[in-house]
Amino acid sequence: xxxEFSTVGVVGLGTMGAGIxxxxxxxxxxxxxxxxxxxxxERGRATxxxxxxxxxxxxxxxxxxxxxxxxxxxxxxGLDALHSVDLVIEAVPEHLDLKQRIFxxxxxxxxxxxxxxxxxxxxxxxxISVATTRPNQVIGIHFFNPAPVMKLVEVVRTVVTAPEVxxxxxxxxxxxxxxxxxxNDRAGFIANALLFGYLNHAVGMFESHYAxxxxxxxxxxxxxxxxxxPLALMDLIGLDTAYEILDTMYxxxxxxxxxxxxPLLKQMVTAGLLGRxxxxxxxxxxxxxxxxxxxxxxxxxxxxxALADGARAITKVGVVGSGTMATGIIEVFAKAGYEVISVTxxxxxxxxxxxxxxxxxxxxxxxxxxxxxxxxxxxxRISWSATLDHLADVDLVVEAVVEELSVxxxxxxxxxxxxxxxxxxxxxTSSLPVIDxxxxxxxxxxxxxxHFFNPAPVMPLVEVVQTIRTSPxxxxxxxxxxxxLGKTGVVCxxxxxxxxxxxxxxYLNDAVKMLEASYSTTDDIDHxxxxxxxYPMGPFELLxxxxxxxxxxxxxxLYLELREPGFAPAPLLEHLVTAGYLGRKTRRGFRDHxxx
Ligand SMILES: NC(=O)c1ccc[n+]([C@@H]2O[C@H](COP(=O)([O-])OP(=O)(O)OC[C@H]3O[C@@H](n4cnc5c(N)ncnc54)[C@H](O)[C@@H]3O)[C@@H](O)[C@H]2O)c1
Numbered sequence: 001x002x003x004e005f006s007t008v009g010v011v012g013l014g015t016m017g018a019g020i021x022x023x024x025x026x027x028x029x030x031x032x033x034x035x036x037x038x039x040x041x042e043r044g045r046a047t048x049x050x051x052x053x054x055x056x057x058x059x060x061x062x063x064x065x066x067x068x069x070x071x072x073x074x075x076x077x078g079l080d081a082l083h084s085v086d087l088v089i090e091a092v093p094e095h096l097d098l099k100q101r102i103f104x105x106x107x108x109x110x111x112x113x114x115x116x117x118x119x120x121x122x123x124x125x126x127x128i129s130v131a132t133t134r135p136n137q138v139i140g141i142h143f144f145n146p147a148p149v150m151k152l153v154e155v156v157r158t159v160v161t162a163p164e165v166x167x168x169x170x171x172x173x174x175x176x177x178x179x180x181x182x183x184n185d186r187a188g189f190i191a192n193a194l195l196f197g198y199l200n201h202a203v204g205m206f207e208s209h210y211a212x213x214x215x216x217x218x219x220x221x222x223x224x225x226x227x228x229x230p231l232a233l234m235d236l237i238g239l240d241t242a243y244e245i246l247d248t249m250y251x252x253x254x255x256x257x258x259x260x261x262x263p264l265l266k267q268m269v270t271a272g273l274l275g276r277x278x279x280x281x282x283x284x285x286x287x288x289x290x291x292x293x294x295x296x297x298x299x300x301x302x303x304x305x306a307l308a309d310g311a312r313a314i315t316k317v318g319v320v321g322s323g324t325m326a327t328g329i330i331e332v333f334a335k336a337g338y339e340v341i342s343v344t345x346x347x348x349x350x351x352x353x354x355x356x357x358x359x360x361x362x363x364x365x366x367x368x369x370x371x372x373x374x375x376x377x378x379x380x381r382i383s384w385s386a387t388l389d390h391l392a393d394v395d396l397v398v399e400a401v402v403e404e405l406s407v408x409x410x411x412x413x414x415x416x417x418x419x420x421x422x423x424x425x426x427x428x429t430s431s432l433p434v435i436d437x438x439x440x441x442x443x444x445x446x447x448x449x450x451h452f453f454n455p456a457p458v459m460p461l462v463e464v465v466q467t468i469r470t471s472p473x474x475x476x477x478x479x480x481x482x483x484x485l486g487k488t489g490v491v492c493x494x495x496x497x498x499x500x501x502x503x504x505x506x507y508l509n510d511a512v513k514m515l516e517a518s519y520s521t522t523d524d525i526d527h528x529x530x531x532x533x534x535y536p537m538g539p540f541e542l543l544x545x546x547x548x549x550x551x552x553x554x555x556x557x558l559y560l561e562l563r564e565p566g567f568a569p570a571p572l573l574e575h576l577v578t579a580g581y582l583g584r585k586t587r588r589g590f591r592d593h594x595x596x
Contacts, residue, residue, distance in 0.1 A: 002171035009088040013044025017091035019147030025072040027176050033075050041075050079105050091119040094244035100131035107132035117141040121192050122248040125185045126158040136162040144532040152532035154189045155182040181524040187252035190528040197258040198507045202230035207264040213282050215490035222461035223500035227534035231282040235275035243269050258566045310473045311480035318391040321400035322349040327356045328456025334378040336485045343385050350384040400428040409440035416441035424477050426450040431557050434494045435467040444469040448478045462487045467494040496561035505554045511539035512570035522590050544589035548582045
């Protein structure tokens, strides 16, 4: 029989604590909510009221249920009030000495059988537990932000946590409607260990002006389907909390430089820019605690006029190549009203591409997304050729041939001879330096990267890559073209992986390393990222879809260019690729897909 928890205490009613109070009270458990001062208590109460009122307004909570929820919560200043609760969850700031002091006092105040839990994200639960005389009754219960919404709870057992305490807490999580993963006490547990290197890297990109905050966030939302971009997420987490988590993970997690907090973070924390809770972090919010972003001096002008500023007029577009990407790109341009010349290496290839474009457009018609007349008009705008000479009078060329530098360089040298002056020459490379192809021409200022995502007709993102020689006009043209295609173009520098792959693949590689270290299982790691962070797929699901060979190749490029030791490909990934387990395409990767 699992133990009954009828009253729980929550210590600290900040970003996490207030949400945790709500989770318990919503599920019929009485809560004693404790803060350090009357004013902090008021703030916590206001957060709870605001959150439940929003739930009522959205129709997710009945008014009567809200009132009953509030009746279950009592508020108090100081830990003494917690003498007769069954369980305490601590959610004070991420400092070991503070948490140890609080646990020592809780140990004194609470009944001998009370379970003491910490919501720490990165500190050692073991070190916190030894501040008490009952380390076997101390456990980590790590909720995710926002606690009422995110389904995951990481239950962290130390080497001395009693098995029945673990079982009781697991049963409690089920009662709260949460999915728990139970793991050992390691810095960052599952989700944060995989998340924070990525978040810190994104802050580094922003700090070095590699891309704007809007573009970094849009890239990860639209390129990977994440619920929010990394900088917006940092603001939600709180920059002070994020700083402490990174700092602890750096010290506890083997001094991986990727966890050394980017200097800008410390500066922002010192300046009081803590994110949503202080009203300003990477973005500016309506008021402290508000989720509503308001424009500030860094907000880019959103008008079409600004996009078109300096952009050249484009009506005729050449697309070179006959693969998946070229086919998708031809369709995208033709549907958006551009006149398209497709150039392949022969009539046969052109016929195949033409068929593929027709099939794809027809699918749109069958699904009711495209009118037959629009399909016919789009097809009518495409002409098919097997010679580059037909690109003499286009305004833009998009190259999507094989990913080999020598081939792309030869092609760009030919385009340089054939195309009229002022043409923007774009490559869709995902891994080669754009500057290498630019320098194969006499007009590097007109060369950009246009990195479409697969499938191009569906994916809303395009990375616009500018080299150190790209002119502002060429970049503006590329951006304006993306907008005309109905895509979001994000501008970034010419570094390996651009924005999306540079942020995504090291995270996937870290997940493989975590599996390799036997810290957790593929299922639990996938669960943690989906239910704790709202990712559309877990890392192993995604790796199997993308292909382990492709992932390994990208990770190798990143490692070679950035020489970051933490980017070294996981040996397990290399072994699986060598063994021919490449993912869904070979019916086996991290999982066996032969029966699905
Ligand atoms: N922010 C997140 O996204 C997130 C997610 C999961 C876990 N966590 C963890 O949750 C914990 C709390 O983080 P947060 O972001 O909610 O911090 P926060 O700064 O938003 O809130 C901390 C609260 O603790 C209160 N407090 C400080 N000293 C206290 C004391 N002696 N007694 C009672 N209350 C006290 C403060 O007044 C404040 O309201 C940390 O361990 C953090 O790592 C945070």
